[in-house]
Amino acid sequence: MKNLYPFKYIMLVLVSVSSGLSYAQEDNSLIREGNKKYEKGNFTGAEQNYQKSLQKNKDSYKGAFNLGDAYYKQGKFQEAISQFDLLAGKKVSKDTVAKAYHNLGNSYVQNFKSQPKMMSNDSANSEKEKMLNNGIDAYKKALINNPTDEDTRYNLAYANRLLQEQKKQNKKNKDQKKNNKDNKDNKNQDKKDSKQDKKDSKQDKNKEPQKQQPQMSKEDAKRLLEASNNEEKNTQEKLKKEKMQQGKKGQIEKDW
Numbered sequence: 001m002k003n004l005y006p007f008k009y010i011m012l013v014l015v016s017v018s019s020g021l022s023y024a025q026e027d028n029s030l031i032r033e034g035n036k037k038y039e040k041g042n043f044t045g046a047e048q049n050y051q052k053s054l055q056k057n058k059d060s061y062k063g064a065f066n067l068g069d070a071y072y073k074q075g076k077f078q079e080a081i082s083q084f085d086l087l088a089g090k091k092v093s094k095d096t097v098a099k100a101y102h103n104l105g106n107s108y109v110q111n112f113k114s115q116p117k118m119m120s121n122d123s124a125n126s127e128k129e130k131m132l133n134n135g136i137d138a139y140k141k142a143l144i145n146n147p148t149d150e151d152t153r154y155n156l157a158y159a160n161r162l163l164q165e166q167k168k169q170n171k172k173n174k175d176q177k178k179n180n181k182d183n184k185d186n187k188n189q190d191k192k193d194s195k196q197d198k199k200d201s202k203q204d205k206n207k208e209p210q211k212q213q214p215q216m217s218k219e220d221a222k223r224l225l226e227a228s229n230n231e232e233k234n235t236q237e238k239l240k241k242e243k244m245q246q247g248k249k250g251q252i253e254k255d256w
Helices: 026-039 043-056 061-073 077-088 094-113 122-145 150-206 218-249
Strands: none
Touching: 026 043, 026 061, 043 061, 061 077, 061 094, 077 094, 094 122, 094 150, 122 150
């Protein structure tokens, strides 16, 4: 099985220039110098040469294409995307357009890979997924212009696999955030219930104890009332007798 990384990458022009233009032209001379620096790994120097060539000839497709390559090699993927996207819209041969779309797809996918793997921000994860979709779309357009390009088909399969993994990761992140939110809500509810329980308990302690009235039947109530009346009657008779006796003791006998 092929290793799906690194990508199959295309550079349109290295040392030779097959357009038939004279090497005496200054822009081609700058491109050749840029290509030498590129081959030695001096991508910053190559970028400068390609930019100078475009200053001499702004319509140089070779200079513009290789500038995109130099951006890519330096990890300037956004700049590479802009460069290859512009080149893909030029009216050139289908094979050349296919190469521009191929490298555009690579730039999108590498831009995706340069982002942090774990991101809690939903919009950032959505943007990562968009990068892969754009890369896949570029590979498909490359194949439309050159259906026999196996390198592009190879990279397309790799980008599709990355997209499926990213979708799974995004779903996992959303589920985790939902679970965290539910757990937080439950904890907040538990705290709220606990506070309410403490409040209710405190209110119960502050309540005055209330006497509980016994339940009795009508017959028991009647007997109790009669007993109370009899007791009161006896008490009145006893008091009356005591008063009469005190009156007798208080009389003074006269000695005539």
